[in-house]
Amino acid sequence: MALLETRGLTASYGDFQALFGVDIMVGSGETIAIIGANGAGKTTLMRSISGVLANAPASILYRDEPIGALPAPDILARGIAMVPEGRKLFPSLNVEENLLVGNYGRKIDGPWTLESIFALFPILKERRNNPATALSGGQQQMVAIGRGLMSNPALLLCDEISLGLAPVVVRDIYGAFPLIRETGASIVIVEQDIAQALKVADRVYCMMEGRVTLSGRTADLSRADIHKAYFGTDHHELA
Amino acid sequence: MNWLDTILQGVLLGGLYALFAAGLSLVFGIMRLVNLAHGDLIVLAAFLILILVTTLGLDPFVAALIAMPLMFAIGWGLQYFLLNRTLGKDILPPLLVTFGLSIVIQNGLLEGFSADSRRVFAGSLESASVNLGPVTAGIMPLMTFFSAVAVIVCLNQLIYRTSVGRAFRATSDDPVTAGLMGIRPQRIFAMATGLAMVVVTIAALYLGTRANFDPTSGPARLIYAFEAVIIGGLGSLWGTLAGGIILGVAQTVGAAINPEWQILAGHLAFLAVLLFKPRGLFPRAVD
């Protein structure tokens, strides 16, 4: 059964249209990767699903309910959490408080508690009383993910979580994904690093200029397909 | 002896300023909202207390207790329906809207209550005083000061110890991301302003019992409230208390030298603090 579905989703900033009829589907317990060039509209898609941008109600269905027009807090209350692009930690709050704020709107029992997040990222327990801004970029990304998990979401949206991270940190962060999947949550990741994306995702959507240009199971896609979907040209023409 | 008294009176006056400023500080700290109508809202609350006292024959303190939830509702509504729409990076829209609001409240009160000056009577408390060895202090000023301290302690507990307080601070940093955490910034802001109005009611109680007020007496003290907030540093409530006391003491000391210098001395103290600490005494790490 589809946990989340978008149907002909469109989105605009003022008179500039960023999404043109996007259809994607996320199954229960599935991990999806969304890839695409800069400005393709990936972040816009995430913002639409998470309720930061308002859309037509029926263009986004969650457990078969239309949620397109709901504001962000209502979306969270239904079980969709987001790790936003650029971490967006709260600088006035320390690490622990940043994590605690994550379940402000949704206090349900589940696998994720302060303790289990500290178990997932032990370094955060050490730095729990530091202001979030005093952490390194990687640690901040861990806080952002932990904060997203605190509400025990059924669906976790992650926008470019490896951006600007040292390779060792990227490895650590992606190392946490199997544990998250084990809890039964579905995950959508937006990722530029195709290799990384292909490694963790069950299925991939590729976007270009506000449209989905390719989708399929990771195993079935060739690099050439992906290139074509990315640029609308063949790999060789580019060089 | 005399100097001791001057300092004491200054500190107590500082309590009054801190009380005027505490609500402002809360709103300023959480929403970066420069509320020019704050003084008029204090006067509005004073009129509310006055109505309760005169029509129901209540004790002013009881009246203030009843006025608190009413003012909370007014603050909540004001923020939710009006001020929320002005928030953003630019400080000008809230500045202008609250200036408009200030004019509206003043003239609305003028239409409703005429320009007469009014008082709220606190009975014999008004002239009561205690002897503290070499100096005497009025009961009302002492109560004002301790109310200011109590308000600040409570607000601090709320902001730094509760989940609502965390939501306040998070929303203050970044309302959009706070929304992703399930926080409804609109309501959080409304609640903050509501709370500020509760503090405003307390300030109104002491304003109304201390001296006459009329619909236009709001703005006169607004500048002191702002000074207290800024001396303390944006978002620091204890700083606001310190700011109030610095202002109060500067004024009484200035007046002791020559009454011509009273208000000037307060302003000069403010400028001196900013000269050395452009972000106030206790600035927040991030702005």
Place this chain on the structure above:
Amino acid sequence: MARGLLGAPPILGGMGLAILELDGVSKKFGALTVAEQISFAVGEGEALGIIGPNGAGKSTLFNLITGNIPADSGSIRFLGSDVTRTPPMARCLSGMGRTFQIPQPFEKLTVFENLLVAGAFGSRRREAEVSDRCAEILVDTGLIDQANVLAGSLSLLQRKRLELARALATEPKLLLLDEIAGGLTEGECRSLVATIRAIHARGVAVIWIEHVLHALNSVVERLLVLHFGKVIGIGKPEDIMASRDVREIYLGIEI
């Protein structure tokens, strides 16, 4: 090997004169040391890469070089003169161009006007003299379509390109790039590398902070590794990449 590379400062990789020399530069934020006795030099027309874990102090090092943050101690020389106490603006005017890791566009100006500001002020010329060059830079950096669009409406990566374009418009002798390749697709990355190579080929010295190593290594002649505010290695990319410290601390390859 790290030892050997950390010999007496300043260390100059290639030949020629040093355009930038740092000598014992240190900086603390409260108890946190973000730069400790940093000494190195960059030759005229050289390209130097900087890598290091998150929070190592790379961006802070840039801020020290450009003067956005004053150094606690040590000295910085640029084009032969001491600029340790010089404000950022003057350093820019003498030929330092930089990008910010978190892009800082002028949001209410158009992309083209953003460049005009950089061109007219950064190279002290009249607007009319620089407008053609600014347009060319927009073409080079792929922003020409957005020329008359408000910078505030750009996406994150478009903003990063604008950072680069603006830095170029100041006609720098030394270009400081802070993580401009992150989040690019392969093709975009390749064209970015080509752009930077072209700039470098014109004789502009480049210092580039980047986590995307293959892009970095295809441009720079030397790599500098920063860890907890200290230089723990500097040298040829292939040597650095092979070093044990770097593999462990940065790449996370267990040995």
Place this chain on the structure above:
Amino acid sequence: MTMAIPSFTVETRTRASTLSAVAVVALLLLAFAAPFIVARGVIQDLFFILTMLVLAQNWNLLAGYAGLISVGQQVFVGFGAYTMFGCVILFGVDPVVAILIAGVFSVALAIPTAFFTFRLYGPYFAIGTWVVAEVVRLLLAQWKALGGGTGTSLPREATRDMMGVGAMRDLFGMKASEAGDALTYWLALILAVATIGFIYGLLRSKQGLGLAAVRDNEQAARALGVDARRMKTLVYLATAFMTGIAGALIYVQKARISPDAAFSVTDWTAYVIFIVVIGGIGTIEGPILGVIIFFLLQNLLADYGSWYLLMLGLLGIAIMLLAPRGLWGLFSERTGIQLFPVRRVLKGGPLNLTHRGGTHG
């Protein structure tokens, strides 16, 4: 990498702006002739409009273009006015000369003020400027020779024998008070035209572009070689000069001064902010539109006492909520018309360049 690029051109002029240039010249000729055409009452209304316009344009330059939101501009109105009174009463200087001296003194006051307030940002700056204005007011209220807190009046002879009044009486057969009105009106007109000309010239210059950059992001501007501090200081001093002159001129016409009146935050700053914001901040057209609306409102409603002020407050709120860029902003967004364009639009080249920019600000 670099290829041959078809040439680009940069444009700021629009058709509306060319038309408006023509209209402005015609309007100016008419305005200069006004004292011979219309009644004295109209001249006084125009004087009010022009002086408020000068104040509004200056505040707009400060807040809308330099990002310096000051609520203390009344300090220059008051200081300019007091300087003029001091010169006239204590030293017998001709009021017209005293007006210029007032401008110079305002700049002299602005230098230490800038030194202090420029250390502050955002709301701190706003409140800081207000307190500075209060301090100057309180200090001048101690100056007994000019009446202290009571205030003082300009001697009747001073305005009557003002430079040019005699000549106008002889030439045009005007009464002294009429000639005085016409003279102050012309001065106000010259001042308003000079102010707008100066601001427009500044904005179209390289410095104006730098100013916009500083307002948007000071740190980045500095890093690109813009001397943010110098630029803001220059703007601040220029507005102090023009505001001081306007203040002196206003009080030549009022002939009576007191500290509370001359340093009134409501009259000289709050209403000015109101004018700028309802018209549209960050545009030259905005304050012009704003001052006209403000004048009409005042004339239509002022006799309703507190209801007038109440309406004014509500209107300010409504405009801020419904048209945050002001009425001119609203109009300009709908129609794309700009009378004083400053946006540099890149045209030509190989690509069809889209235009998605609004007005500055």
Place this chain on the structure above:
Amino acid sequence: APAIAQDAAIKLGYVSPQTGPLAAFGEADKFVIDSFLATTKSMGLNYEVVVKDSQSNPNRAAEVAKELIVTDEVNLILVASTPETTNPVATTCEAEEMPCISTVAPWQPWFIGQQGNPGDPGSWKPFNFAYHFFWGLEDVIAVFTNMWAQIETNKKVGGLFPNDGDGNAWGDKVVGFPPVLERMGYGLIDPGRYQNMTDDFSAQINAFKSGQCEIITGVVIPPDFTTFWNQAKQQGFAPKIASIGKALLFPQTVEALGNAGHNLSSEVWWTPSHPFKSSLTGESTAQVADAFTKATNRPWTQPIGFAHALFELAVDAMKRAGDPTDGDAVAEAIAATKLDTLVGPIAWDGKGLPPFAAKNIAKTPLVGGQWRLKDGGGYDLVITDNKTAPNIPVGGKMEAIA
């Protein structure tokens, strides 16, 4: 549609503070003007009154005065209430050569306050068009000291003078309280000018306490007096007499003091028991006050009489001027006034005035009174001294504050 008017109406301009902090002064204006228009109509006179609100703002006062002169083309301007209103209007009228009658401001702040350099009496000049009637500081000093003489004190006086038009005049070392009190053997402690809306008076209270003052005087705005009086009580300072100008004019402001208003004393310029009649309507003071209370449901206030008198003077002067549009003639008529009004006889004849002010000032009688708590609540103003105007009956003797 009206046919050709028989006679163009005589246009009077009227400026007063109807809104803002001084609005209490303008409270009676509507009543006075309405009854004035009704009276003149019934008398077959054609008057029109253009009313302008100064909003308690001196800038605005000057503006509306110009408007009245230039746009409304009135024939005479009447202005009332505090130097903040009267001075800008009078200055404007003088410059525009528009006749003007002004009242409700002691004459010194009005006359001296309009001089270019108030500190230099040699430079003071009389006005040609601006005329003022009210009492002066010499009167209030006489009234206060007469009241004080009724009670045994140590003759030590504490002064509260703010830095405003009134305060500077009252505290002036030449024309104000200090020289007179010294001559009469009183010791004055004047800590200095303070700003209005001050929140703390402990400096003054300390000075008065250490100077052992038993009398307090000054000209204070109402909120400041409440602050001062409460603080004085809290800090154990209890003078026997407090004679305060301005703050204690209106019953509402005294009531705002609660019981603490009992036996405070003040200058009294007009009451319903003043033995005067209106030259227009023939009504007595009591009748006018009653009519006001009936019409507005509010207690009488002192400005009623003076607002009324302004219009009496206007009609009288216009009658004698011949051509109402001839400003010079109207000004001359005003100067020649001899009229018995609701506030007493008025003539600009220089009686009781120094030569420099003789031309432009006419004095009205002033007496002193004390506010007494009524049994059922509320206050009565009891006249306790009439040495300065014996024709006004006293209602009791001075009492020390308990």
